[in-house]
Amino acid sequence: MPQANRMNRDQSDVMNNETTAENNEIAVNSSAATDNGTHIPVPHGLDDLEVQEWLESLDSLLESSGPEVATEILERLRAHATVSGIDLPFTANTPYANTIPNRLEPLFPGDQELERRIKSLIRWNALAMVVRANRVEHNIGGHISTYASAATLYEVGFNHFFRARTPEFEGDTVYFQGHAAPGIYARAFLEGRISAQKLENFRRELKPGGGLSSYPHPWLMPDFWEFPTVSMGLSPLMAIYQARFSRYLEDRGLKPATDAKIWAFLGDGETDEPESLGAITLASREKLDNLVFVVNCNLQRLDGPVRGNGQIIQELESAFRGAGWNVIKVLWGSEWDPILERDTEGLLVKRMGELVDGEYQKLVVESGAYVRQHFFGSDPRLLQLVEPLPDEALRRLRLGGHDPRKVYAAYKAAVEHKGRPTVILARTIKGYGLGEAGEGKNVTHQQKKLNEEELQVFRSRFGIPLNDQDCVEVPFYRPAEDSIEIQYLRARREALGGYVPKRSVRVATFGCRPRRTFQGILRMAARAGKSPPPWPTSACCAKCFVIRKSASSSCPSFRTRRAPSAWNRCSAPPEFIPAWARNINRSTSTP
Numbered sequence: 295m296p297q298a299n300r301m302n303r304d305q306s307d308v309m310n311n312e313t314t315a316e317n318n319e320i321a322v323n324s325s326a327a328t329d330n331g332t333h334i335p336v337p338h339g340l341d342d343l344e345v346q347e348w349l350e351s352l353d354s355l356l357e358s359s360g361p362e363v364a365t366e367i368l369e370r371l372r373a374h375a376t377v378s379g380i381d382l383p384f385t386a387n388t389p390y391a392n393t394i395p396n397r398l399e400p401l402f403p404g405d406q407e408l409e410r411r412i413k414s415l416i417r418w419n420a421l422a423m424v425v426r427a428n429r430v431e432h433n434i435g436g437h438i439s440t441y442a443s444a445a446t447l448y449e450v451g452f453n454h455f456f457r458a459r460t461p462e463f464e465g466d467t468v469y470f471q472g473h474a475a476p477g478i479y480a481r482a483f484l485e486g487r488i489s490a491q492k493l494e495n496f497r498r499e500l501k502p503g504g505g506l507s508s509y510p511h512p513w514l515m516p517d518f519w520e521f522p523t524v525s526m527g528l529s530p531l532m533a534i535y536q537a538r539f540s541r542y543l544e545d546r547g548l549k550p551a552t553d554a555k556i557w558a559f560l561g562d563g564e565t566d567e568p569e570s571l572g573a574i575t576l577a578s579r580e581k582l583d584n585l586v587f588v589v590n591c592n593l594q595r596l597d598g599p600v601r602g603n604g605q606i607i608q609e610l611e612s613a614f615r616g617a618g619w620n621v622i623k624v625l626w627g628s629e630w631d632p633i634l635e636r637d638t639e640g641l642l643v644k645r646m647g648e649l650v651d652g653e654y655q656k657l658v659v660e661s662g663a664y665v666r667q668h669f670f671g672s673d674p675r676l677l678q679l680v681e682p683l684p685d686e687a688l689r690r691l692r693l694g695g696h697d698p699r700k701v702y703a704a705y706k707a708a709v710e711h712k713g714r715p716t717v718i719l720a721r722t723i724k725g726y727g728l729g730e731a732g733e734g735k736n737v738t739h740q741q742k743k744l745n746e747e748e749l750q751v752f753r754s755r756f757g758i759p760l761n762d763q764d765c766v767e768v769p770f771y772r773p774a775e776d777s778i779e780i781q782y783l784r785a786r787r788e789a790l791g792g793y794v795p796k797r798s799v800r801v802a803t804f805g806c807r808p809r810r811t812f813q814g815i816l817r818m819a820a821r822a823g824k825s826p827p828p829w830p831t832s833a834c835c836a837k838c839f840v841i842r843k844s845a846s847s848s849c850p851s852f853r854t855r856r857a858p859s860a861w862n863r864c865s866a867p868p869e870f871i872p873a874w875a876r877n878i879n880r881s882t883s884t885p
């Protein structure tokens with residue numbers, strides 16, 4: 295097929311938001327003008343003007359009636375097309391574009407510049423922790439690149455979304471991607487919750503003064519981590535069941551209904567673990583709108599691309615949409631918006647969807663001139679769109695997962711979404727900011743040491759106030775307690791109820807039964823001699839259970855509905871008391 299024809303078919307694909315079926319015949323409108331080589335004939339005699347009119351009428355509908363009405367009309371058109379005999383090809387994919395367009399983005403509520411400075415300090419300390427540990431002990435391990443790619447995804451969460459547990463509110467539950475742990479420690483260091491000594495002993499918890507575990511684990515750090523999230527695949531599966539259990543407790547009146555969310559952060563490579571996607575249909579079947587997945591799509595895993603010859607983001611989108619999830623793609627940063635705006639023909643979005651991940655990874659490590667030639671250069675009209683931009687600006691076109699405004703918009707839409715769980719597919723660069731030391735490179739996952747020059751480049755890029763000499767020592771850096779950064783960071787956490795992650799144990803305790811309670815059983819067991827049968831143990835347990843049910847001094851199980859007065863003596867925190875019991879808590883009436 296000649297290039298010109300292929301392009302026109304592609305263009306109509308974008309309009310349809312579909313992949314054109316292979317058997318769709320393309321009739322070339324040979325009479326269409328080819329002015330300066332950019333006007334290309336379109337199929338079935340449809341000309342550009344007609345396409346433009348359809349697009350404009352959709353735009354005006356959007357403007358006058360909003361996205362809900364526009365969606366309804368498109369759905370009706372689709373249904374009408376089907377009954378009219380048009381065999382629309384099936385696709386679970388939307389174009390390779392942001393789900394939330396620029397014009398529907400909410401205002402970013404924070405101080406973006408200040409948040410960037412805080413994030414830069416966290417980046418530096420996370421890197422310093424791994425580099426220092428590996429200087430002291432060769433091959434101690436740890437990961438720099440995972441957090442480097444996910445920093446914005448976490449910081450927007452910490453500054454605006456993750457609510458801590460308070461006496462009044464159960465708090466959000468956050469499953470952190472295990473390999474991003476250095477960044478979470480580095481934030482806790484700025485918050486004043488983890489000492490420099492502990493950072494120094496990363497991965498060496500038994501050193502004098504204590505250290506930090508490689509990955510999240512409540513056994514190893516019982517006051518900090520709430521869940522283990524490595525091996526990969528654990529957190530998505532646990533998050534689904536956590537969200538479901540939360541709803542179970544609410545539906546049975548065992549805890550008050552709240553809008554608390556369960557967040558799970560995972561890597562795109564991690565989604566290949568069978569546990570990761572194994573229960574996603576359960577989440578949609580149960581309508582778990584208290585659940586948000588954030589997939590950090592840096593397109594890489596251990597030593598290469600997740601899908602060199604395909605598109606992991608599109609693949610995940612169809613898997614999650616097919617399973618009934620709300621999918622939000624955050625692919626392109628704000629710098630792309632004016633270019634997209636100039637592109638009235640949808641050519642850029644089409645082009646974005648053409649590249650496979652291996653090609654995108656190549657663009658990440660190349661110059662702006664290369665991006666111009668090999669990405670925009672596929673069509674003279676695309677080249678025209680970026681003509682005013684210098685090469686350096688093309689190299690610096692950010693991806694969506696590194697843009698706080700885009701990430702904020704996605705998180706806000708996710709927490710407000712009703713009736714379905716949400717997955718956010720955020721595109722990032724693995725090793726973001728490492729430059730020659732590993733930004734977007736296949737080796738980046740294993741990067742644990744940086745040379746002097748690489749450290750200085752990183753320091754300068756993120757504006758860390760260390761001179762050339764000091765910076766090669768990779769010291770931990772924390773601004774003064776009264777600095778604007780620390781004040782801001784503390785204020786944000788205060789507004790969200792406190793620090794996260796933080797593990798606190800709240801188990802209702804049961805008093806010890808007096809020995810005489812079990813006297814009869816013990817006497818009979820004694821008669822059995824040295825090796826009593828197993829029944830005395832179970833008899834003791836049964837006795838405890840009976841006592842618990844009658845709630846003489848413990849929490850009744852919810853089956854004690856017939857004995858509500860038991861709740862009067864219950865020492866459980868109020869949110870554990872069922873709604874029906876709370877109402878009658880001070881009365882003696884039976885519900």
Ligand SMILES: Cc1ncc(C[n+]2csc(CCOP(=O)(O)OP(=O)(O)O)c2C)c(N)n1
Binds near residue numbers: 443592
């Ligand atoms: C079950 C399991 N298999 C393999 C590993 C080894 N491993 C550690 S990190 C990693 C790649 C992670 O890739 P991805 O999920 O894309 O995260 P990224 O670091 O790129 O953000 C692998 C395979 C593991 N930790 N757990």
